[in-house]
Amino acid sequence: MTIEEKRRELFEAVFAKEANLDMSDCFPGEYQADFVRHYWYAFNSALDAVEIELPAGFWPGEASGPCVELQDVIESIESTGLGLKVKP
Known part of the structure; x- marks a missing residue:
């Protein structure tokens, strides 16, 4: 599914x-x-506006130093207050 x-x-x-x-x-x-097309446009605009700030750190393979832990990323996404959930 796309x-x-x-x-x-x-x-x-x-x-x-x-x-x-x-x-x-x-x-x-x-x-x-x-009116349905307008609602569809607004619905998509709201979803497109979601921006999640990830915790500071390096991603594995990109640079030397500490890596970002997966749990930190999950907590960042779920703490947005947007009701987003991360599938296990």
Whole structure:
């Protein structure tokens, strides 16, 4: 599944549930109603705006010195307050 497909799946699941709409008549990637297209644009813009600051350190193989531990990266992502989770 591509990122676009995953975003669309999430958008349609949430939007259809909240707005009580049947999304089955939509062609993949196309929404008939202007307001749905606007919501889709806003949904994607919000996801595109996510920026995560990783802890200081070096990545293995890039330079000598301490490496960033995986757990530190996971904690940085989950501490954003955006509800992001890291799959194990």
